[in-house]
Amino acid sequence: MKGNPVIRANDLTRRFGNFVAVDRISFEVHPGELFGFLGANGAGKTTAMRMLSGLIRPTSGTAIVLGYDVYRQSEAIKRSIGYMSQRFSLYEDLTIMENIRFYGGIYGLNAHLLSQRADEMLTQLDLKHQRDQLVRSLPTGWRQKLAFAVAILHRPRLVFLDEPTGGVDPIVRREFWEWILDYVAQGNTVFATTHYMDEAEYCSRLSVMVNGRIAAIGSPLELRGHFGVHDMEELFLNLAASTGT
Amino acid sequence: MKVRVIMAMIRKEFAQFFRDPANIRMLIVMPVVQLLLLPLAADYEVKSVRVCIVDSDHSPLSHELTAKIAANPHMHVGCKAESFEQALEGMERDEIDIALLIPAHFERDLVRNQNPVLSASVHAVNGQRASVGSQYLLQILADFNNKVRMNWLQLPKFNPVPLVDITHTYLYNPRMDYPSYMVPGILVILLTMVGFSLASMNLVREKEIGTIEQINVSPVRKSEFILGKLIPFWILGLVVLTLGLGIAAVFYGIYPRGSVGTIYAFASLYLLAILGLALLLSAFAQTQQQVMLVSYFVMMIFILLSGLYTSVESMPPWAQMTTHLNPVAHFIVVIRMVVLKGSTLSDILPHVGAMAAMAGILLPLAIWSYRKHF
Structure with missing residues (x-):
C-alpha cells in the first residue's frame, strides 16, 4: 500500500505459563489506517497490544513497530x-490541567x-472552564475523552487504544470515534481494540481474534462479503461458533 | 536523564501529596506526638529500688547498715522480713527488687575480721532495673565497708583503705538526662518511618490503580522515574528533620553542640539510602499490604538493632557486626555524636563512608530492579 507498514507482526506469540494468550498472529498495519482488533474478553487483544507497545515481551515471533524491533528497541x-x-x-486526585x-x-x-496544546485540547473538549477541576469529578465519557486527548498530547504517529469506549454512553461513543477518525485523517495511524461490534464499522480494516488467534482479517466490506453476513455481530458469532467456543 | 521529565514527576507527587489532608497531618502530627511522648516514656533511670532487709544479727552495726541503705535516695527499704524465705515470697509477688540477708553474728565476724558474707538476691526479670539496683547497693556496701574498717579495725601497717578512689563523671551528657539521649535517636526513627513508608506505599499505589502502566508505556527512563519518586520524599524527609530539631530545641532545650549543617548533610545521604531501599522493595511488591508488611519487618529489625534502646556495645558480637550494615544504627550514632558531643564532619567520616556506600548500592539497585516491561 502506501510506504512501509507501521506495524508488521509475524507469528507473534505470548504464553503465560501453559496458557497461550496470543497464538502466532501475523498481520500488517499501514500508515493512515484505523485498524480494529475485535474479539471477546480474554481473546488476547490486550496482550497483543501490550506486546506491540513494548509493555510486555513476546514469547516468540517477531514484530516491527514504526521500524523498531519490539524485543530490542521497546x-x-x-x-x-x-x-x-x-x-x-x-490521576483522579489531580486536576485536568495537572494531568x-x-x-x-x-x-x-x-x-x-504544552500550554499551547493544552489550550487547543481543552477548547476542543469544551473543558476550558473545568481545567482546575479534579478528574475524579468528571463523568466517565469525559474522562475517556480526556484520556485520549492526553494520549495524543505529544502527537504520536501511531496510537494504541485499548477498549477506549468501555462504559461510555452511545452518544459520547459516536463523538469519540469521530474524533479518532479525525486524528487518522491527519495522517496518523490508530490501532484500537473493542468488543463493541458496531464500532468495528468505523475501522478501515480489522481483524477478529478468537482464542488468541486471528480468525479473519480484512475491511468490514470484505469480511461481510466473504462470510456472507450482514453485520459484524453476525460475523463474530459465526467465527466464535466455528472455532468451538 | 532529562531534568524536565524529573521535574514533571516531582510536581505531580507534591500536587498529590498536598491534595490529601491526611498526608499533611501525618507529616506534622506524627513527629510532634512521637517526640513529645516517646522520650518521656523511654526513661531508663531507675529511681526507686525496693529493698527488703532480713536482719538476723540485730546488732548496732546491722542497724547502721540498714539506716545507711534507707538513707540513699534511690533506695526504698520497704519490708522487714523475718526470714529470707519470707523476703523471697515478697519478690514472687513483685513487691521487692532486692532481698539483702544480714547473717547472724555479722557484727562479731566483721570486727574479728572473719569476713562475714552478706547475700543479696536480685529480682532480674527486668534486667535494667536489676543491674542498676545492684550497682547502687554495691556502692553503698563498699562505702560502708570502708567506714567500718576505718573505725573498728586497728590500722595495719599497710593501709587497706584505698587511697585512690574511683569516681566517675558523665561527659557529654553531664546530667544524664534521657531526653538529650533519646530525642535525637527518636528523630532518626521518625525520619526513617515517614520517608520509608511514604515512598514505598506511593509507588505500589500506582501499581494498584494502574497509572504505572501509562508511565511504563512512556519514554520515561528508569532512572528518571526512580529519581522522580525519590526526590519528593527526600525533601519531605528533610522537612520532618527540621520540624524535629525545632521541637527538640523548643520543648527539650536540646541544641546540637555540633553544626546543624553536619546533621543535614548526613541526613541527606541517609535519606538517599533509606529511600533507595524503600523503592527497591516496592519494585517487588504488587499491593500496598505486601509492601507494608515487608517494610514493617525491615524497619523492626533496623530499629531493634540500631542501638536506640540497647547500646550496641552490649550486643553479642554477631549483632554488633550487623550494625555496620544498618543505616539506622549509623545515623543514631552520628546524630548523638553531633548533638551531644559536638562532633564534626571529620569525626563521623567512617559513617559518612558507610552511608555513601549503602546509597551507592541501593539506588542503582532500585533503578535496575524497576521493570518497564514484563
Missing part, C-alpha cells in the same frame, strides 16, 4: 507511540508547547 517505540489503556489511566502538565512533561514537551 524504548524507541515508546517515544513514538501514544497509548490509552483499558484501565482508566489519569496534562504531568503527561506532557514526561514526554518532554516544553512549557510553551
Whole structure:
C-alpha cells in the first residue's frame, strides 16, 4: 500500500505459563489506517497490544513497530507511540490541567508547547472552564475523552487504544470515534481494540481474534462479503461458533 | 536523564501529596506526638529500688547498715522480713527488687575480721532495673565497708583503705538526662518511618490503580522515574528533620553542640539510602499490604538493632557486626555524636563512608530492579 507498514507482526506469540494468550498472529498495519482488533474478553487483544507497545515481551515471533524491533528497541517505540489503556489511566486526585502538565512533561514537551496544546485540547473538549477541576469529578465519557486527548498530547504517529469506549454512553461513543477518525485523517495511524461490534464499522480494516488467534482479517466490506453476513455481530458469532467456543 | 521529565514527576507527587489532608497531618502530627511522648516514656533511670532487709544479727552495726541503705535516695527499704524465705515470697509477688540477708553474728565476724558474707538476691526479670539496683547497693556496701574498717579495725601497717578512689563523671551528657539521649535517636526513627513508608506505599499505589502502566508505556527512563519518586520524599524527609530539631530545641532545650549543617548533610545521604531501599522493595511488591508488611519487618529489625534502646556495645558480637550494615544504627550514632558531643564532619567520616556506600548500592539497585516491561 502506501510506504512501509507501521506495524508488521509475524507469528507473534505470548504464553503465560501453559496458557497461550496470543497464538502466532501475523498481520500488517499501514500508515493512515484505523485498524480494529475485535474479539471477546480474554481473546488476547490486550496482550497483543501490550506486546506491540513494548509493555510486555513476546514469547516468540517477531514484530516491527514504526521500524523498531519490539524485543530490542521497546524504548524507541515508546517515544513514538501514544497509548490509552483499558484501565482508566489519569490521576483522579489531580486536576485536568495537572494531568496534562504531568503527561506532557514526561514526554518532554516544553512549557510553551504544552500550554499551547493544552489550550487547543481543552477548547476542543469544551473543558476550558473545568481545567482546575479534579478528574475524579468528571463523568466517565469525559474522562475517556480526556484520556485520549492526553494520549495524543505529544502527537504520536501511531496510537494504541485499548477498549477506549468501555462504559461510555452511545452518544459520547459516536463523538469519540469521530474524533479518532479525525486524528487518522491527519495522517496518523490508530490501532484500537473493542468488543463493541458496531464500532468495528468505523475501522478501515480489522481483524477478529478468537482464542488468541486471528480468525479473519480484512475491511468490514470484505469480511461481510466473504462470510456472507450482514453485520459484524453476525460475523463474530459465526467465527466464535466455528472455532468451538 | 532529562531534568524536565524529573521535574514533571516531582510536581505531580507534591500536587498529590498536598491534595490529601491526611498526608499533611501525618507529616506534622506524627513527629510532634512521637517526640513529645516517646522520650518521656523511654526513661531508663531507675529511681526507686525496693529493698527488703532480713536482719538476723540485730546488732548496732546491722542497724547502721540498714539506716545507711534507707538513707540513699534511690533506695526504698520497704519490708522487714523475718526470714529470707519470707523476703523471697515478697519478690514472687513483685513487691521487692532486692532481698539483702544480714547473717547472724555479722557484727562479731566483721570486727574479728572473719569476713562475714552478706547475700543479696536480685529480682532480674527486668534486667535494667536489676543491674542498676545492684550497682547502687554495691556502692553503698563498699562505702560502708570502708567506714567500718576505718573505725573498728586497728590500722595495719599497710593501709587497706584505698587511697585512690574511683569516681566517675558523665561527659557529654553531664546530667544524664534521657531526653538529650533519646530525642535525637527518636528523630532518626521518625525520619526513617515517614520517608520509608511514604515512598514505598506511593509507588505500589500506582501499581494498584494502574497509572504505572501509562508511565511504563512512556519514554520515561528508569532512572528518571526512580529519581522522580525519590526526590519528593527526600525533601519531605528533610522537612520532618527540621520540624524535629525545632521541637527538640523548643520543648527539650536540646541544641546540637555540633553544626546543624553536619546533621543535614548526613541526613541527606541517609535519606538517599533509606529511600533507595524503600523503592527497591516496592519494585517487588504488587499491593500496598505486601509492601507494608515487608517494610514493617525491615524497619523492626533496623530499629531493634540500631542501638536506640540497647547500646550496641552490649550486643553479642554477631549483632554488633550487623550494625555496620544498618543505616539506622549509623545515623543514631552520628546524630548523638553531633548533638551531644559536638562532633564534626571529620569525626563521623567512617559513617559518612558507610552511608555513601549503602546509597551507592541501593539506588542503582532500585533503578535496575524497576521493570518497564514484563
